[in-house]
Amino acid sequence: MDLGKLIGGMSMGSMVAGLIFSGIGFVAFMYGKKEGRFQPMAIGGALMVYPYFVSNTALVCAIGAVLTAALFFMKD
Numbered sequence: 001m002d003l004g005k006l007i008g009g010m011s012m013g014s015m016v017a018g019l020i021f022s023g024i025g026f027v028a029f030m031y032g033k034k035e036g037r038f039q040p041m042a043i044g045g046a047l048m049v050y051p052y053f054v055s056n057t058a059l060v061c062a063i064g065a066v067l068t069a070a071l072f073f074m075k076d
Contacts, residue, residue, distance in 0.1 A: 010055045018051025021064035025049075028071055043071050 010018075025047025032040030047067050054060050 011057055013057040014051070014055055014060045017057060017060045017064060021060070021068065022048045022051060024064075024068055024071075039074060040071060043067055043074075 025044040027044070028040045028047065029044030032038065032042075032044060047064065050063055050067075051060055054063060
């Protein structure tokens with residue numbers, strides 16, 4: 001078994017990055033839900049879902065960084 005590739009062709013790095021960005025997304029989603037703000041909920045939902053569809057580690061990190069930055073720079 002190749003330790004570089006795990007379930008669904010994802011590497012350990014992409015799984016860890018996906019877990020980190022999904023955690024950030026969960027916090028953003030719950031914050032948006034509590035405050036009644038759509039934008040943090042939408043970005044948080046995107047952060048939680050996109051790692052399931054992207055297996056390239058660099059792409060997971062790039063998309064996660066852009067979406068996380070969007071949380072801080074885009075205001076309602």
